[in-house]
Amino acid sequence: MIVTVLGSGANGGVPQWDCCCPNCSRARENPELRRTRSSVAVSLDGGQHVLIDATPDLKFQLEGVGLTPKPEEAEHGRQSRIDTVLITHGHGDHTVGIAEFSTGKSFEIPVHGPPDLMRFLFGSDDQSSFFGDLGRLARDYVVPHDLREGERLDLLDGLRVTGFEIDHTDGMEDGSCFPSSTYGYELEADGRRFVYTPDLGLLTEELLERVEGSDLFILDATFWW
């Protein structure tokens, strides 16, 4: 399993657009100190990838790591190296990159996430929504799929993925989360196990048990809204 960290920054990245603290000022001077928003791409052979979260920086991130079409494989000059997208939750820094998939060719890329997140992003029969209303985007370019907690996805050629609920987004009185619930993702291939929880409110016993014995655990506990 090849895990490529596309970004590791919180909601505003570094520098933040409105900030001139020492960290942000140094990052303006020195591009090596800049950070784009949290996302990883997972592959088994470096060819096709599973993308976790679609950040505002998605296009720059894909270019930055060379996750771009291979001329020798592209049909009519177009290729998606993204096989599948998994989204953790509805906050803007994890989702607005979905709009990037609306360029020249419709790849019908599956986008998975908790059912309430899919409804928030793409709408339903009785509720319209931003990404669902961006013309052809959710009709041809991406295909939203509800992923139930614990349901297993078989991706690429031997990558098993499950989503599990974690504590991050605001809990509401009716038991729902706002703007959506949050999944962490567990990925397994070739006897290796990777747990990814980019936004985490609470490191529970249950999560610690899941992480126990994994080969890689990436978490972040910044909380801003």
Next chain:
Amino acid sequence: MIVTVLGSGANGGVPQWDCCCPNCSRARENPELRRTRSSVAVSLDGGQHVLIDATPDLKFQLEGVGLTPKPEEAEHGRQSRIDTVLITHGHGDHTVGIAEFSTGKSFEIPVHGPPDLMRFLFGSDDQSSFFGDLGRLARDYVVPHDLREGERLDLLDGLRVTGFEIDHTDGMEDGSCFPSSTYGYELEADGRRFVYTPDLGLLTEELLERVEGSDLFILDATFWW
């Protein structure tokens, strides 16, 4: 009037994430050939700016032209050099940058656009929406305002702005546009007049009359969805 072009690319920018045509391939080799998505910033003195459209590249664009906080003016290290935002229409390449305004300090930046666009982006009492549901974003960080066609806004210290409807987004049977109607913007200051129509479906007689005698006219007629 100082007009800074922040980006001049269509929906996918150059290179497009999934494209290896000669143009996109050359742009991968040579960063000078890259193009970010269409947006301009208008200022009278280079200090505070009116931003037209909020692209996925907003953060990179502001950094690229140095439209960043001035340490000597920033309070507690934070400053918004964006006084007001005008949005032309609801397509993702003109709107998703709104989520950038959700960082450290709430500046309550006014965001103006056609009433149906504001409803599409921020929702209403009976309809929820993506940006309206991003927690505090539309409560404290940006403040949506319906701008009626022809209504005059007085911004900065002597910039007069009006929005006027143009043909771009899909017309629906009921007379509405999907996902929203589209405004061009006309800006005047110090006897100079600037007309901006970044996405334009039809160069009508009415628009040609408006443009007549203006000092600057920026238009684009790429159409993709």
